[in-house]
Amino acid sequence: MSGADHALRRVSAVRGVRGAMLVSAPDGLVISESSMEDVDGRAIAALAASLAGRLRRAAASAGLGRPTVIQLRGETGTLLAVPAGDELLVVAVGDRETNLGLARLELLEAARGIA
Amino acid sequence: MSLVNFTAREITCKIVYYGPGRSGKTTNLQYVFGRVPETRRGRMVSLATHGDRTLFFDFLPIELGSISGFTTRFQLYTVPGQSYYNATRKLVLQGADGVVFVADSQARRFDDNIESLQNLQENLLEQGVDVRQMPIVFQYNKQDLPRDLVLAREDLDDALNFRGVESFPADALHGSGVFETLKGISELVLRKLAVGGPAA
Amino acid sequence: MRVLESWVSGPLSRFLDESAARLVLLMTSSGQVVAQHGFTRSVDVMSAAALGAGIMASTGELAHLMGSPRFGALVHQGTEQGLMLSGFETPRGRWIGLVAFGPESSVGIVQLFFQQFTDEIAAAAPPEEPRGPVLAENFEHELNASLRALFGR
Numbered sequence: 001m002s003g004a005d006h007a008l009r010r011v012s013a014v015r016g017v018r019g020a021m022l023v024s025a026p027d028g029l030v031i032s033e034s035s036m037e038d039v040d041g042r043a044i045a046a047l048a049a050s051l052a053g054r055l056r057r058a059a060a061s062a063g064l065g066r067p068t069v070i071q072l073r074g075e076t077g078t079l080l081a082v083p084a085g086d087e088l089l090v091v092a093v094g095d096r097e098t099n100l101g102l103a104r105l106e107l108l109e110a111a112r113g114i115a
Numbered sequence: 116m117s118l119v120n121f122t123a124r125e126i127t128c129k130i131v132y133y134g135p136g137r138s139g140k141t142t143n144l145q146y147v148f149g150r151v152p153e154t155r156r157g158r159m160v161s162l163a164t165h166g167d168r169t170l171f172f173d174f175l176p177i178e179l180g181s182i183s184g185f186t187t188r189f190q191l192y193t194v195p196g197q198s199y200y201n202a203t204r205k206l207v208l209q210g211a212d213g214v215v216f217v218a219d220s221q222a223r224r225f226d227d228n229i230e231s232l233q234n235l236q237e238n239l240l241e242q243g244v245d246v247r248q249m250p251i252v253f254q255y256n257k258q259d260l261p262r263d264l265v266l267a268r269e270d271l272d273d274a275l276n277f278r279g280v281e282s283f284p285a286d287a288l289h290g291s292g293v294f295e296t297l298k299g300i301s302e303l304v305l306r307k308l309a310v311g312g313p314a315a
Numbered sequence: 316m317r318v319l320e321s322w323v324s325g326p327l328s329r330f331l332d333e334s335a336a337r338l339v340l341l342m343t344s345s346g347q348v349v350a351q352h353g354f355t356r357s358v359d360v361m362s363a364a365a366l367g368a369g370i371m372a373s374t375g376e377l378a379h380l381m382g383s384p385r386f387g388a389l390v391h392q393g394t395e396q397g398l399m400l401s402g403f404e405t406p407r408g409r410w411i412g413l414v415a416f417g418p419e420s421s422v423g424i425v426q427l428f429f430q431q432f433t434d435e436i437a438a439a440a441p442p443e444e445p446r447g448p449v450l451a452e453n454f455e456h457e458l459n460a461s462l463r464a465l466f467g468r
Binding site: 116117118119120122123126127129150151152155157158160162171172174176177178179180181182183185187188190192202203206207209210211294297298301302305306308309 | 317319320321343344345346347348349356357359361362365366369372373376446448449450451452454455457458459460461462464465466467468
């Protein structure tokens with residue numbers, strides 16, 4: 001198992017996380033994924049990469065530097081994305097019960113290991 | 116198959132120049148390209164090898180003008196003539212509305228013409244098209260060469276033109292017969308779209 | 316945007332809005348243009364369609380020769396612009412989409428919304444009506460005049 005797969009499995013193991021994946025940021029394509037249950041990984045990869053690109057420009061315009069964590073809370077769950085260098089994005093999708101603090105830590109750890 | 120846009124009143128037809136290698140198919144398109152005003156034609160796309168032999172196809176779109184109130188466009192394609200390019204020839208032939216068979220009039224190329232015509236029939240049949248239903252005209256190219264090297268139009272008609280369709284002697288390099296050939300196939304293809312016209 | 320048949324407009328507009336594509340060209344598998352957005356010269360559109368259909372036809376044959384199923388999509392990623400070429404089935408036969416996109420979009424976004432677009436097209440296509448006569452019976456006169464004008468004769 002590659003380092004990326006191992007890191008994704010650690011993210012997926014967090015309570016409430018339904019799946020995690022490594023995404024090519026410029027292309028919005030899935031590179032690797034772990035237990036994406038009942039979620040369309042391809043769509044999430046494309047849209048999360050697009051969102052991250054826009055937020056990066058927004059953050060730069062606001063003088064905030066580069067985004068380090070992107071957290072999108074919906075009515076029934078949360079999407080987390082952490083850039084790993086310029087080219088990659090580690091993304092996790094969790095339900096309302098997700099331990100968000102731990103999930104963020106695992107994502108940051110994964111991004112450090114991959115970048 | 117020709118596309119007709121009733122809203123914008125446009126017709127687009129696909130014409131394929133077929134025939135053995137070096138019979139002058141690309142030369143026909145080059146002559147048309149050189150003569151037609153820039154506003155009425157697109158770029159000539161040539162997918163050729165370094166030796167200038169057609170590798171995949173040549174392509175030239177031209178705008179004929181308004182016919183029965185329809186802006187009429189023709190897409191002219193050539194196929195590679197060499198026998199080993201049959202796979203690509205079949206691809207170019209897909210959806211053709213009409214065929215110009217460019218034969219090489221030289222006596223020594225007689226068999227190549229026959230072989231290419233048989234190949235055309237086979238490839239059309241493979242696509243479920245009966246060659247008798249396909250608008251086709253013949254062009255006997257290189258008629259400018261010395262008389263003892265080339266066959267006369269009548270001899271070529273006897274050998275190739277079994278349907279008795281229109282045939283045109285030509286010297287495509289200098290443009291003789293090119294216009295007449297295009298006019299001949301245009302009429303046949305458009306007649307299919309006309310009121311009460313026969314199939315071909 | 317120009318479409319051959321009006322029912323293509325809705326799905327194509329939605330695809331353009333969602334994908335932020337720069338150029339879109341829809342063609343039949345024999346290279347006839349069905350719809351386009353973003354091109355300026357109709358003759359360039361035809362060249363692009365001829366080349367796109369040629370690429371799809373040849374890669375399809377290549378896949379067949381190699382014993383593979385037909386390629387779903389071909390993507391060319393340039394530095395300024397990416398291109399995606401993808402074939403799909405419609406009730407009107409097999410069509411091909413050629414999409415050019417810049418850094419404001421991505422391969423993932425284009426592929427995602429192109430899939431939705433092809434689903435919508437397949438659902439929206441009305442049955443093809445048999446084609447009646449199109450041109451007037453005496454079109455030859457106009458054809459001759461057009462050709463003479465074209466060749467300067």
